[in-house]
Amino acid sequence: MTSEPEDASWPLNYFNYFTEVEEHFQKARGSSLFLMSPLDWALVETWKNADVPLEAVLRGIDSAFEKWRSKKIKTQAVNSLAYCAQAVMVEAQIMAGVARPTRKAKQSSAPFSLKELRDYLARNAADVAKEAGFDEIAASLERLAADTETVYEDLEQLEQRLTALEEKMIAIARARQTEEQLFHTRRELDRELRPYRGKMTAEQLTMLEKQYLERNLLESAKLPRLSLFYLR
Secondary structure: OOOHHHHHHHHHHHHHHHHHHHHHHHHHHOOOOOOOOHHHHHHHHHHHHOOOOHHHHHHHHHHHHHHHHHOOOOOOOOOOHHHHHHHHHHHHHHHHOOOOOOOOOOOOOOOOOHHHHHHHHHHHHHHHHOOOOOHHHHHHHHHHHHOHHHHOOOHHHHHHHHHHHHHHHHHHHHHHOOHHHHHHHHHHHHHHHHHHHHHOOHHHHHHHHHHHHHHHHHHHOOOOOOOHHHOO
């Protein structure tokens, strides 16, 4: 099989990265009712931010499960996407050696409608406005929602704006976090990561810890994720 169809599919899957990974992991595991943990979602985000091709992630999941099923003695079920981390990076390295065609500057069609985008931005603006101290961010989101037709024309630039707003929101929320809250979150992170530390590089662990802490921080502060990747 050539890499051409896979490369061509990448722009179409760009905003569906999380959904594709979640559904594929559930299918490979054989349980559509399985819910991924905060650690799993943080891991997916590290892959997305590191530009790991979606195809590499899906192949890595399949490879990890094939290896697990080939074991004569299975001591435990695969209950975390972290089990597939090593296999995903192997597939990413393999794909890195394959030249991919230059990506078009503009995406031909978005995987969501203008109304869905407007509702998403307006909903996030309302959720952010509920929490004290984030008025400026809420106002920026309201302006984007009011000008949806314009921002819809360049989703890449909109994603950059939303990323900047989220980073600002995280900085404010982090400044309010108590020492006890941070200690509890790190202890939970260490507990979840312990079985997989030997399967990841120091760089991968650092990125994963960052994403996990940020995700947990926003959930604790009852603040939404702003990226278009969460428009599902």
